[in-house]
Amino acid sequence: MFLENPRPLRVEEVHEFAQSKVPQLGIATVYRNLKLLIGEGEIVEVPVPELGTLYERAGIDHHHHFYCRRCRKLFDFPGCPIDESKLAPPGFSVDSHELFLFGVCYRCNDE
Amino acid sequence: MFLENPRPLRVEEVHEFAQSKVPQLGIATVYRNLKLLIGEGEIVEVPVPELGTLYERAGIDHHHHFYCRRCRKLFDFPGCPIDESKLAPPGFSVDSHELFLFGVCYRCNDE
DNA sequence: ATATGTGCAAACTCTTTGCATGGAG
């Protein structure tokens, strides 16, 4: 399912999707298999402020995330406007960064 | 205490600080008073991926946060390299953003 | 028969809430 899905999913979304195939499947199994897939390098965690941890397939090029306040979905957006070397305050060394955009997505803007 | 403190604090840090003045003070009181101070506009929440919610004094100019992986403290860094208008993917409208830097702080770099 | 994956329930963490109390005015 992560292969088909271009955006990070919440645990509940994964659970619902999984239940559409195996109706009685429990939430514990979802968590267990998410951890397994992470161990295998198939997916990665996407920790988001206020939203908690979502999951998306691994190996996507460096990118960031957009959160739609209306449909409450998280979208990938490609590319990155950040130059880490110019960001480090004096004395600090930066090894990674996360950028989150908040707003309304193309689909919700159309309605 | 938030007036003296230039960086966001975890609930536990607030609790420890408060206990240094009122030793038996409980965690529920800390949460209650944080909510109160937010309502009064004295402090704001700072939700951080993987760290949960921290708190800092309100009214600081637009800025972002740096997380030191070594001492596990969150620092403010002033200014902002983001131009929202250039970031919105086509069809998306952006109304705010959050940027987090991860690395080692000036103090830990000195050791 | 053995091993693996699952459901279920309990445990754990973080946060919030209800209730009774104790001190301040």
Next chain:
DNA sequence: CTCCATGCAAAGAGTTTGCACATAT
């Protein structure tokens, strides 16, 4: 005496773990 902030404990939400069972090999 009346209020209100507090401690304590219980309750929730999200996540993890132990255990027993079913299924496949």
